[in-house]
Amino acid sequence: xxxxxxxxxxxxxxxxxxxxxQSKMVQINGGEYLPLYGRDxxxxxxxxFLMDVYPVTNKEYVAFVKKYPKxxxxxxxxxxxxxxYLREWKSDTILGENQKENSPIxxxxxxxxxxxxxxxxxxxxxxDEWEYVAMANKTIPDARREEAYNQFILSWYEKPKTFNQTIxxxxxxxxxxxxxxxxxxxxTIDFNSVLVSGESRKDVDTDNNLxxxxxxxxxxxLMNYAAFMRYAIRGSLKAKYTIKNxxxxxxxxxxx
Amino acid sequence: xxxxxxxxxLVVTVTLLVSCDKKIAKKTDKVTYQCPMKCxxxxxxxxxxxxxxxxxxxxxxxxxxxxxxxxxxxxESIFNLTTKWNRQDGKEIELKELKGKTLVMVMIYTTCKAxxxxxxxxxxxxxxKIPTDLKNEVEFVLxxxxxxxxxxxxxxxxAKENFLDRQQWTLLQGTESGxxxxxxVLAVKYKQISPLDFSHSNIISVFNPGGELVHQQEGxxxxxxxxxxxxxxxxxxx
Numbered sequence: 001x002x003x004x005x006x007x008x009x010x011x012x013x014x015x016x017x018x019x020x021x022q023s024k025m026v027q028i029n030g031g032e033y034l035p036l037y038g039r040d041x042x043x044x045x046x047x048x049f050l051m052d053v054y055p056v057t058n059k060e061y062v063a064f065v066k067k068y069p070k071x072x073x074x075x076x077x078x079x080x081x082x083x084x085y086l087r088e089w090k091s092d093t094i095l096g097e098n099q100k101e102n103s104p105i106x107x108x109x110x111x112x113x114x115x116x117x118x119x120x121x122x123x124x125x126x127x128d129e130w131e132y133v134a135m136a137n138k139t140i141p142d143a144r145r146e147e148a149y150n151q152f153i154l155s156w157y158e159k160p161k162t163f164n165q166t167i168x169x170x171x172x173x174x175x176x177x178x179x180x181x182x183x184x185x186x187x188t189i190d191f192n193s194v195l196v197s198g199e200s201r202k203d204v205d206t207d208n209n210l211x212x213x214x215x216x217x218x219x220x221x222l223m224n225y226a227a228f229m230r231y232a233i234r235g236s237l238k239a240k241y242t243i244k245n246x247x248x249x250x251x252x253x254x255x256x
Numbered sequence: 257x258x259x260x261x262x263x264x265x266l267v268v269t270v271t272l273l274v275s276c277d278k279k280i281a282k283k284t285d286k287v288t289y290q291c292p293m294k295c296x297x298x299x300x301x302x303x304x305x306x307x308x309x310x311x312x313x314x315x316x317x318x319x320x321x322x323x324x325x326x327x328x329x330x331x332e333s334i335f336n337l338t339t340k341w342n343r344q345d346g347k348e349i350e351l352k353e354l355k356g357k358t359l360v361m362v363m364i365y366t367t368c369k370a371x372x373x374x375x376x377x378x379x380x381x382x383x384x385k386i387p388t389d390l391k392n393e394v395e396f397v398l399x400x401x402x403x404x405x406x407x408x409x410x411x412x413x414x415a416k417e418n419f420l421d422r423q424q425w426t427l428l429q430g431t432e433s434g435x436x437x438x439x440x441v442l443a444v445k446y447k448q449i450s451p452l453d454f455s456h457s458n459i460i461s462v463f464n465p466g467g468e469l470v471h472q473q474e475g476x477x478x479x480x481x482x483x484x485x486x487x488x489x490x491x492x493x494x
Contacts, residue, residue: 077331079441110440114433123433189436192445239440 023060025050025252026176033132033142036227046132051125052249054167054178055104055186056116058095064116066093071112078240080111085242102166104184104247110239113187113248122250124189127234129251131227134181136174144227153181153226163245181226184247191234289314329355333467334441339434341399344411344427351467354426357395358490359463360483363435363444365402366414371458374476376418378460383424385484393491397426401444403435442469462486465494 028051032043065072065086072092076085086107088096095101108116110124117123125133137143144150156162163184170182180186237246288300291307291314305314329335335352343349362379364372379396386394398420400406406414411427414420420427430438439445445457462471462483471486 077336079332079334079336111437114437118433192440192443235445238443239437 024053026053028133028175035128035131036231044128046129048254050252050254051133051177055247055249057102057167058099058105059101061105062093080240081109082240082242100166103164106163106184106244106247107242109242110187117250122252124187125251126190127188130188133175133177138171141174150226156182184245187248191237330466330468335467341428341430342408344408344415346408354395356465358393358465358487359395359397361397362460363399363401365400366406366410371476375458382480382484390491395424395426399428401435403429403432464490
């Protein structure tokens with residue numbers, strides 16, 4: 001009798017850890033949209049996919065580094081992360097004093113974020129996928145022309161230390177996804193795919209001497225200043241950078 | 257049944273040992289030999305034999321001996337990347353199998369009409385200017401940014417068309433995630449802009465035999481003097 005009881009408890013616990021480890025995802029219906037920068041300046045087609053409702057949290061990342069020590073602060077190699085990787089943490093597996101378990105993880109490199117998602121059987125979103133979901137406000141899928149929407153994002157960009165807030169503290173958008181704007185910037189798998197910048201001294205977009213096909217690099221909607229900033233920031237990142245207000249979330253392809 | 261297990265274990269161990277042996281033997285090819293008595297000062301020979309003065313057997317020089325021992329990969333080495341790649345001959349490799357040579361690497365795709373032929377020509381020009389006796393110390397690597405279209409077969413044809421079908425040229429097809437990761441290590445930017453076209457930065461990167469990035473040349477048709485100087489310098493100091 002006792003064994004059965006123990007077994008049930010075990011199973012129950014296992015189940016509980018399993019569900020808490022796998023963060024919640026929601027369905028995003030694909031479609032076409034015109035990104036700020038695009039392929040031949042045409043509409044981009046997005047397939048259906050699943051997206052994490054929230055950015056990955058500190059708590060989830062602690063669990064991750066416990067399981068995969070190669071991503072612990074003292075073990076991570078220089079090729080994959082710069083010196084400020086998880087710098088605020090007290091130790092390899094303990095958060096800093098001011099860090100909340102439910103705040104988004106930041107100060108992680110692209111390599112770490114990519115691995116995190118892959119270990120969960122997921123992947124990082126593409127820039128196009130991220131922007132597609134993030135152009136929604138509370139009620140409509142494409143709110144880029146709404147003044148209030150742009151106002152909200154731009155005023156967030158001015159606010160300091162929003163990464164200390166907890167997940168879910170901004171609005172739930174049309175797709176039931178939280179916090180795309182308002183807490184942290186997020187890594188994308190192809191963050192550096194648009195040749196908007198780099199070092200400013202060589203910053204000539206249409207320089208054919210530097211870039212093959214650079215004529216395709218053109219902004220379609222210069223009014224979308226907030227998105228413009230995101231693309232600019234992405235363009236200035238390197239994969240091993242670890243920044244205080246840069247986190248990530250994962251996505252997954254929908255099985256067909 | 258148990259005996260079978262042991263036999264199997266034995267076979268595996270033996271094969272492992274043998275394959276280790278081979279690797280060491282390969283590396284010692286490049287070893288220089290020296291008289292242990294130093295009868296002729298610091299003079300070295302490229303082949304085994306006896307010292308012409310004291311008749312003692314020539315010994316491998318200690319500098320090379322340390323090279324053999326070091327299986328060490330530094331934190332900044334690209335040999336930390338563990339993704340698998342297909343070579344133009346279809347063989348699957350990991351980057352660390354290129355260890356021991358100075359690497360000159362570039363990212364291209366074979367359907368590119370504008371920049372890649374020039375990038376490839378730049379690579380060839382660099383090869384041309386490396387002194388013949390040092391050529392074996394350098395490996396020229398072209399990594400495709402279009403793993404979907406650039407199959408090993410295509411890469412092989414591309415190598416032929418562009419006069420790269422020689423020993424020191426390696427063309428690699430990876431996975432999409434592996435290519436993205438590699439590009440990020442090089443800080444190469446690229447984006448697919450149509451099914452057959454990519455925009456990408458034109459960078460030729462030089463790595464030392466330990467896989468650490470030492471030099472990057474940016475742009476097309478640029479003066480490659482600096483790059484060549486760096487390559488020769490690396491060969492001579494490693």
